[in-house]
Every structure is written in structure tokens, then in C-alpha cells.
Amino acid sequence: MSPRRALLLCGVFAPPLFFLALLLFGWMTPGYDLARQFISELGAVDSPVRVLVNVFGFGLFGVFLVLFSVGVVRSSVLRTTGKLSALFFFAAVVSMILVGVFSCDANCINTTVTGDLHNKFSFYPFPILTVAFLLLLVDATRIKNLRWLVPFIPLLGIPALIFRFASLPLLREMYPGLLQRAAIGLPFFLVMLIAMGVYRTEEPGDARIPKSAKFFYTTALALIVLSVAGLMFSLFASSRAPYDGVPGICADTTECRTICQNNRGRCQSYCARNEEAPVCTVLGF
Structure with missing residues (x-):
């Protein structure tokens, strides 16, 4: 496997590992409700899994996506516009890492400078990722092997922005944790698809997807399915208990x-x- 492909593969595995980790850490926290509580509460100063979440959740996730950003820059397939998106992926990832560095205060009722920084850095990734996706959309329309990504960018990106920035009062009031996970999950699932697409096109002479790539894709998708199933189970359990x-x-x-x-x-x-x-x-x- 070429170094470029190895770097791009980090973008395939980062999102499913991140959400599976958050699912497991949520289950490890007594009384934590994935549907009704925010992700940041798992990394709050009073959380029993604070170190695990901030290091192996936000931190490791960030490292994987930094490597993916390098892979985008080094891509032999993407043009200038697509490679420019790597800068925005990198900026969004740095912001995600800083979310873990600056934990929110107890119960995520932020009153300190650290808590305020946590709030600020948790806001930035979404508008930054939007720019990255738009730049890649331009490249995807020009590159034949990436055109299948074109419909996915608006189909996943627009709902993510709605979930993140629209008021949606009833859903936000009853299930803020679920809404937040949807707002974060959709764009990072899109990152995973982009990584798969660019990874595949790095060797355009290949007539078929290599067996190793099929294994990686299947594993990543299985982790996504497992995470979604776990979240749905948690939502079902949450809805049945007051x-x-x-x-x-x-x-x-x-x-x-x-x-x-x-x-x-x-x-x-x-x-x-x-x-x-x-x-x-x-x-x-």
C-alpha cells in the first residue's frame, strides 16, 4: 500500500472509531443518557471517563483526521481546489482536538475560561467543514471517478447544517444528545465517503477494488452500523424510561x-x- 493510500485510509476509519468510542464511553458512564445528554458531558471535568473521551475520543480522532488531511494534500488525483480543502479539514480537526483539550465545566454549565473556550471550539468545525466540502464538490464534478460523491455532499451536508444551526425546538428540547450526534455524524460520515472515494481513485489503473480495500471498507461500514445500532438501542431504552x-x-x-x-x-x-x-x-x- 502506498503512503498516500495509508494516509487516506485514516479518514475512512476515524469517524466510525470515534462514534463507536463515544458509544462505549457513554455506556460506561453511570446514568448517562446518549439521547438526552451532550457528548461534551462525557469529557467534562466531573466525568468519570473524562480522560478516555478527551484522549481516545477527541484526541485520537483528531490525529487520524490530521493524517487524512495530509493524504488529501498529497493526492495525485485531486486538483488544486480539492487539495485546498485539506487546509479546512485540518483547521476543523484542530478545533475538534481543542474541544478535548479544553473540557467543559461540571455538567457542561460553563462559567470558566476553559469552559468558554470549549464552547467556542465546538462551534468552529461545522462552518469550516462546509467550506471543505464545497471545495471538494467542485473537484468531484470534474473528476469522473469521484462524481458519485456529488449527490452525497448536499444530501448529508445540508441536513447536518440544519441539525446544528436550526432551532428545531421540540427535538432540541427532548433529545438534544441525539440531535447533536446527528449533526456531527452526518458530516463525518461524509468525510469517510470522501476518503473512500479518493483512496479508490489513487490508482486509476485498477479495474477492481483490491481485496485489502474491500476489507477496510467493510470493516469501517460495519463499525458505522454497529454504532448506529447501539445509538438506536439507547434511544429505544431512553424513550421507554422516564x-x-x-x-x-x-x-x-x-x-x-x-x-x-x-x-x-x-x-x-x-x-x-x-x-x-x-x-x-x-x-x-
């Missing part, structure tokens, strides 16, 4: 007694729509 907190704010009534004092409006808004929720009965909202 949540003891306020989604996206606090995880149980003990936390909510304190946190809702400083977030009264958000807690009252949730309880206005969910009067029978256990936490609302306890808090009296």
Missing part, C-alpha cells in the same frame, strides 16, 4: 435542584411542555 432530569441541562433531580436556579427559564420551559416529568414534580415548576 428521564429524571432536564435534557441538556441536568441529569437528575439532585443536580437540577442546583442547576435550575441559574437556568430557571430553560427548566420552566421544559416543564411547561412536560408537566408530568419526575423532575418537574420535584422542582414544582
Whole structure:
């Protein structure tokens, strides 16, 4: 395998490994609800899996995608526009790494400089990745072997932007964790598809996909399926059990007694729509 292909392969495996790791770390955290709590809460200063998430989640994921960015620059297939996208992939990845470096505060109610930096760096990857995808879209329309990517870029990119930036009040209030995972998962699944496409076209003389590539593709897709299945299982379990907190704010009534004092409006808004929720009965909202 050529060094270029090895670098591009990092982009194939980074997203599925990242989401599988987050799924496992979520299951390892007592009381954590994947559908109702944010990913950042797994890496918060009070999380029992903080080091695992920030090092083997955000950190390792970032290293893999940095290598992928180098592979994009060194690609013999992509033109100047496509190679320029590597700069934006790199910038987005650095921001993702810094999300892990600067953990959010306890319960991700950020009041410190570190928590504020966490919020800022968690915002930047999405608009930066949008530019990268648009640059690659230009190249994909020009390169025959990459044209199959053209419909996937808007089909995955536009919903990701909607999930990330649109208000979607009901979904954001009830299942903020699920919405966040969709907003992050779609663009990074697109990164995986792009890596597969460029990896395949690096040796245009190949009439077939090599057996090694088929193995890598199958393994990566299997990890994606496993992660999605695990997330759906968690969502099913979450929907059948009453949540003891306020989604996206606090995880149980003990936390909510304190946190809702400083977030009264958000807690009252949730309880206005969910009067029978256990936490609302306890808090009296």
C-alpha cells in the first residue's frame, strides 16, 4: 500500500472509531443518557471517563483526521481546489482536538475560561467543514471517478447544517444528545465517503477494488452500523424510561435542584411542555 493510500485510509476509519468510542464511553458512564445528554458531558471535568473521551475520543480522532488531511494534500488525483480543502479539514480537526483539550465545566454549565473556550471550539468545525466540502464538490464534478460523491455532499451536508444551526425546538428540547450526534455524524460520515472515494481513485489503473480495500471498507461500514445500532438501542431504552432530569441541562433531580436556579427559564420551559416529568414534580415548576 502506498503512503498516500495509508494516509487516506485514516479518514475512512476515524469517524466510525470515534462514534463507536463515544458509544462505549457513554455506556460506561453511570446514568448517562446518549439521547438526552451532550457528548461534551462525557469529557467534562466531573466525568468519570473524562480522560478516555478527551484522549481516545477527541484526541485520537483528531490525529487520524490530521493524517487524512495530509493524504488529501498529497493526492495525485485531486486538483488544486480539492487539495485546498485539506487546509479546512485540518483547521476543523484542530478545533475538534481543542474541544478535548479544553473540557467543559461540571455538567457542561460553563462559567470558566476553559469552559468558554470549549464552547467556542465546538462551534468552529461545522462552518469550516462546509467550506471543505464545497471545495471538494467542485473537484468531484470534474473528476469522473469521484462524481458519485456529488449527490452525497448536499444530501448529508445540508441536513447536518440544519441539525446544528436550526432551532428545531421540540427535538432540541427532548433529545438534544441525539440531535447533536446527528449533526456531527452526518458530516463525518461524509468525510469517510470522501476518503473512500479518493483512496479508490489513487490508482486509476485498477479495474477492481483490491481485496485489502474491500476489507477496510467493510470493516469501517460495519463499525458505522454497529454504532448506529447501539445509538438506536439507547434511544429505544431512553424513550421507554422516564428521564429524571432536564435534557441538556441536568441529569437528575439532585443536580437540577442546583442547576435550575441559574437556568430557571430553560427548566420552566421544559416543564411547561412536560408537566408530568419526575423532575418537574420535584422542582414544582
